[in-house]
Amino acid sequence: MTGGRDTTAAAAHRGDVYRRIGVEPIVNAATTMTYLGGSLMPPEVLDAMRQAAECFVDLYELQAAVGRRIAELTSNEAAFVSGGAAAGLFLSAAVCMARDTQDGILRHAELEGLPRDFIIHRAHRIPYDSAIELAGGQLVEIGSESGTTEADLADAIGLETAGILYVAGAHLAEGVLPLEAVVRVARQSDIPVIVDAAAQLPPVENLWALSAAGADLVLFSGGKGLCGPASTGLVLGSRRYVERFERNAAPRQRIGRPMKVGKEDLIGILAAVEWYLRQDHQALAARYEAMVEHLVGWGRGRSDVTVTRETPGQAGQPTPRALIRLLPPIAGRRDEILAALRAEPPRVELLAEGHDALYLAPETLVPGEEGIVTRRLGAVLDEIAAVQER
Ligand SMILES: *Cc1c(COP(=O)(O)O)cnc(C)c1O
Numbered sequence: 018m019t020g021g022r023d024t025t026a027a028a029a030h031r032g033d034v035y036r037r038i039g040v041e042p043i044v045n046a047a048t049t050m051t052y053l054g055g056s057l058m059p060p061e062v063l064d065a066m067r068q069a070a071e072c073f074v075d076l077y078e079l080q081a082a083v084g085r086r087i088a089e090l091t092s093n094e095a096a097f098v099s100g101g102a103a104a105g106l107f108l109s110a111a112v113c114m115a116r117d118t119q120d121g122i123l124r125h126a127e128l129e130g131l132p133r134d135f136i137i138h139r140a141h142r143i144p145y146d147s148a149i150e151l152a153g154g155q156l157v158e159i160g161s162e163s164g165t166t167e168a169d170l171a172d173a174i175g176l177e178t179a180g181i182l183y184v185a186g187a188h189l190a191e192g193v194l195p196l197e198a199v200v201r202v203a204r205q206s207d208i209p210v211i212v213d214a215a216a217q218l219p220p221v222e223n224l225w226a227l228s229a230a231g232a233d234l235v236l237f238s239g240g241k242g243l244c245g246p247a248s249t250g251l252v253l254g255s256r257r258y259v260e261r262f263e264r265n266a267a268p269r270q271r272i273g274r275p276m277k278v279g280k281e282d283l284i285g286i287l288a289a290v291e292w293y294l295r296q297d298h299q300a301l302a303a304r305y306e307a308m309v310e311h312l313v314g315w316g317r318g319r320s321d322v323t324v325t326r327e328t329p330g331q332a333g334q335p336t337p338r339a340l341i342r343l344l345p346p347i348a349g350r351r352d353e354i355l356a357a358l359r360a361e362p363p364r365v366e367l368l369a370e371g372h373d374a375l376y377l378a379p380e381t382l383v384p385g386e387e388g389i390v391t392r393r394l395g396a397v398l399d400e401i402a403a404v405q406e407r
Pocket residue numbers: 051100101102103104143145184213214215216237238239240247249250332
């Protein structure tokens with residue numbers, strides 16, 4: 018997502034800090050991908066971070082205060098700022114495995130004897146779940162393509178079970194138990210439920226609805242929908258577990274120390290949460306619709322593509338995107354098209370889909386950039402057609 022800015026003189030120099038060392042910026046129509054930099058921070062967030070950088074502060078005090086404030090703002094019992102949602106997964110695993118120890122601190126030398134299994138639907142396996150293994154946890158899969166029953170989950174729970182990892186998102190919902198059912202079964206054995214909701218904003222309600230549905234720990238990425246620092250994440254949920262995060266995390270010299278969060282990041286993510294809650298979410302949704310409509314209208318004028326509006330978004334969020342299907346004779350030329358879009362400024366990044374299609378996501382485009390996308394895409398398609406004719 019972007020903050021929707023800026024027509025000022027500064028805009029003319031946008032990106033120069035990168036160009037100076039030979040890195041040409043990218044018009045991101047792919048969505049909030051970490052490899053493209055996550056999201057763009059609005060001026061309010063950048064200002065807050067700049068001010069945070071101007072003095073020293075006790076980081077324990079700051080983490081606690083930011084946590085209290087974010088919990089209040091999002092109607093959660095407690096909140097903790099992690100160094101990204103993946104770091105939130107790592108720390109969740111540490112806290113859940115050490116939950117019956119006296120001090121709640123995970124030490125790898127003492128792993129033996131601790132519950133280490135994290136139950137996960139097979140359909141929920143994601144590349145990020147290796148953060149659980151990094152902490153010393155083990156993933157135990159349940160369910161199949163044909164479905165999952167509450168009995169499947171109940172049968173998988175045992176003395177070795179440290180927690181249940183549930184990955185939110187409409188795109189992963191097939192054949193998995195609804196969160197409510199997972200919570201119901203987990204409660205019977207007092208097993209914590211971790212929900213990875215890293216990219217599940219919008220809707221804004223997810224900031225409180227997933228914990229209200231009974232999840233003990235809900236994780237969000239700071240650098241996706243929230244438009245905060247890419248190196249931050251939110252852990253929201255029940256005090257019982259969230260209050261133990263700081264025992265395992267930086268600045269303490271414990272297992273989570275490599276994933277530290279600085280004072281600028283702490284203030285930045287707080288400012289981002291405040292900014293996000295202040296947004297007119299209907300107006301944002303309307304802006305996304307208008308961008309997708311621009312693409313659909315552009316497609317109507319061409320014979321080499323069809324462009325349709327699709328939902329959900331790439332991470333299963335209720336956001337629209339434009340599906341650009343390449344027709345013969347350019348149907349097989351997708352990778353060439355992507356490479357050409359990237360080859361010269363203004364560089365444009367779209368998301369590849371299947372063999373012959375591209376997705377445009379509106380949420381990472383600065384207003385006006387949708388015109389850059391259609392101009393560049395049109396030029397690239399014309400060029401490829403011309404080469405083909407020769
Ligand atoms: C993006 C993402 C993550 C990682 O989030 P970071 O904040 O970049 O660490 C984890 N899980 C899912 C489902 C994601 O989409």
